[in-house]
Amino acid sequence: MKKIGLAAICLLLFVHKNFAQDMPLQGNLKELFAGPTHLADYENWLNRMKHWRSEERKKLEYTDTEYLRPELSWVKTAFIYAQVMAHDRYLYDPVAGSYTVDRYLNDVKNRYGGLDAVMVWPTYPNMGIDDRNQYDLVAAMPGGLEGVRQMVQDFKKRGVRVFFPIMFWDTGTRPIAQAMPEALVAEMKTIGADGLNGDTMLGVTENFKNAYDSLGYPVALQPENNISDLKMVAWNHLSWGYFWNYAYKPGVSIYKWMEPRHQVHVTNRWAVNKTDDLQYAFFNGVGYNTWENIWGIWNQIPDRYAAIIKRMVAIYRAFPQVWSSSSWTPFFPTVQEGIFATAFPASQLTVYTLVNRDSLNKFGKQLILPYQKGMSYYDLWNGSKLTPYKKGNKVLLGFPIVGNGFGAVLSIPSRNVNDSIRAVLTQLQILSKISINSLSASSLPLSQHLIDIPKTASKKQVPEGMVLIPAVKGYNFESKGIMIEGDELPESVGIQHPWEKHPARSQKHVMDIDSFYMDQFPVTNRQFKEFMDSSHYQPKDTINFLSDWKNESFPDGWEEKPVTWVSLEDARAYAAWAGKRLPHEWEWQYTAQNHEVMDMTGKVWQWTDEYQDEHTRAAILKGGSSYVAKGSKWYFPQVHDLNEYGKYLLMSPGIDRAGTIGFRCVADR
Template structure:
């Protein structure tokens, strides 16, 4: 191996939150010396009078939190809508069986529904099933399994209801109330006031920011640039992990106790990400339920994650938070094999090396030359066996073992008289057994979850209860619609986003045109009003199982006097279905709603024509006060010029309207149509409006307490004999869906 003379002016190549490795072993000494000098320069910026969160006893768990999945609060493995209870056992059992132990979890309650009405982030937390006691119980169940819990902070939520105080003041106190362990946010860093508030109230929180090309450490003000790693104890890093030579995680190198986790939520194949994490001694941020879109970890990546993180967890921060970490130790097969050296912080002569093979070929034989003296033992941890050094000479020895294509390796060196790390023998036995199945023999594919309508209702075809309804004559119809979603940001289509119609084979945001035959049916001329819903309650005695937020704007069991003719809101889809059943009707299918809004075969862009006309819809409200009681929707008959040519009113721009509900193994979501009069201020990330007749909104469902919304109402339809024979306009010619 050729090593050139040391040069003090070696030029490091930086990427956002990363530094590129040496091009070859010849550059290693210069590269390593310059990198350590850079770390020393960064550490001198610290101001000593600021307490570091890394030294707080309550936050020591951060350094060993290697696997942290994100989960939606409405995930059907975590919450059962039938019993209205959290199911922590089911969730933990599922992930443990698939990819092993998890150390912490981020639970998302509000996004992507945030902005559909004026509720802000705090309001969504308050709406969760069971209230404060329910959330504390959820957190305690995770804590009983030694899993820490973080809640997200929506950094851009400054356009919904004004909380009247800063989020840095509100959220630490709210999370203390829930006994939450930390915050996670897709921002570059948490400002110091978050940390100081959590310390002041006696509940120090772990703060996790995001490191990517948009969120650069250098974007912080001068003061924060030198301090933020002292209280931002974690970050999820969206690195470019596909380079042949692994990059070095800069935040971890500057502050070894800092927990960085690699994250690549939308990728199908996560091998490069897992390799990058293992090389750097990082954790993994797992996203499978991505705001209602399921992207399951492949079996091969799941097994790789199980093995690599079991190694990280066994050796722990004593090795992987070592200030003596040496990335890119020269390897014999340096073209494709790369290694990092992690000496123990407490035990002399104990070292862990992690290896990754970035190439498509099996690499066998000599791998690395290491320092050696008699009494040192070496273990091939990945294969669970002890190995013997060869070519021992002049205090050096060669270690030989195999690394499969795109595979991993791990060597542990220890003195024969030093105590072994806890659970080391268990780890060796486990990996000896599991490594008998090479990773390349495990499938690396994942399927898109099957979705279906959760309920099909056909009403009795009588002429009763059709007062106030419009007869909609059927006909041939081409149904074409596009789902609106803030994720993913990429312009390319991602399988699994939005919903799957009964005639499709997978969910998609862009739906092909469906040629269908709409059968004649009746539709309410107006959305159901407050007075009509009050009559239903009086005559039926209906009481929801979970009354939280039910008709939240009513007082003393009745709507305000001025709202009799306004569309009823703060009703869940279950409440709406109960009304429809009482009235001998049902909720419309989305294609029925769109057929009416487009004027049948006229295919209008808006109910009144093809050009937007703000005079035909209520005025938009974008203020930061809550919508009730001072900012209600308009009366249902206030804008007659906005009607459809079929004689149906108030379809667009007043309140969203419930239609179909779709369900897969993890998510329930309702399709809502028509948009509303409320638009959150300052927010392109909020729930998007869908005023056009060929657009719809996907509203994630959890529990009626959360689902009830100030801007969602409904209208009903009723079948004729013709549509009833067509299963309520849900029979699609030769494409039988049921």
């Protein structure tokens, strides 16, 4: 989740001990080798690259055992990967109470060609609201572990591999006796998942490999950040590519150069313009992370880049054997300035990927290849056959590449052009009929709407246990979100109050508020038991419901303590039974700032409003709690002012319930 400068320094020092000083590195975390400075240096540069790889493998006593495991053979063809929030409404339907994997996969297939792997994320930013740890949150997903297992199987039926995160920094919540590697691999075995992504990790450590060996359940390992020690490439089968700080000449992935079967997913979550990310991925023949739901903030892949990904996917999947070739050759010589190519040879064919780093369209000759009798050449990017121009013992291939665009060429013996190749050429020809530059490159924020809270019947007398809150005109309502991330997309982070045009972290508004009554205290265990006894209420999702009660009652002495482990739905049910409702955020805040009600802050978070957009539901929590998870800055933060709110992502009642969230009610006058 974070950018780590130290990680870049570690890798920079490590590589430079073993690599010529005139071979600079590239990228935000120095995960790339820079290419040759000029064409005349190409052969020398390539020889030095090969020498480095050979010597580095010897020094590390490198073994490729983990890449030879049949259970993990899928890794090298897991090209398109997405991190998805477990809370995403396309993945889980809270109304029907069921996972909707097909809906999610059909949507991304239609927009950009579909996925090979997915990481389901149920933890941050909610983790730390109470002492539930990363294992608890997976187990609290709808249906419990059995429900999660079935969801994983639904993905795998569609040919999509499933990852879950390693929250390596989760050391301040409920402790368990088992070590983290063993506990996580065991959980993955239970739910049938395929991989683990090490959040904030500088390489997934060897104890995770040892854990999957001991449990007899190999899982693919993938760190978020750069691999700080190259010996870890032997068991880190994949990685993310934080390649930012892009150069004009694309860089070469260090990990893929060292181990061609290592899969990289280029990741740049907050970027709207995906050109650099996709060009670097295509140049290296590696994958891409199509991450759109970022902690409940939607950053949709614009149509232009979705169309590019769709073509990349078609080419990647049509020739799966070439991308892990041990003979892949970056910076294959090209004819025109600004065009950079890589050759991916396999038995009887070669695919060349090309990127135009110039903003100008490039026409005419692009590649010069050795002449071979009986060869056919195809412009894969546009799905058309090329007419080679023979010049001595060379052939010249000409085709257009638009400014900041892409190209791909297939060289293959004519006798080997079969129906499957003709089919992919037809597919790419159809895709090429839509000009990529005619498509939008913008990503607009999703519009949110406030879930209505119906008014209660008017009450002329102050109800027992409530306080009259007088009306106010011209109240200066100021709302500030405490979310850790998201300022890169200022018109998407936070919430969209009814009077605003788009979401925002902080907002100000002058408003009138009618008089109402508010509970003097948060709803207590005693009051909630009265509701249970009277109404016989039983939620459909019982996971974590009143989990600190025993035998349908609270512990002795807890009568007047705020009830917790109740979902937003549970709180609404109580309020309806009591002839009350939950407060709006501004009603809660106005009361807390101006009137004498008790325990507004510091005991339990309190449910108020719910907001929804097409992909995310979120509740506004007010007041903070007495619980603080220690040991990491990534835990759910506390509020420090009455005008601050916590944005709490909603999925289903079981995972939404927390030991630190309660509520109080209001009634209309």
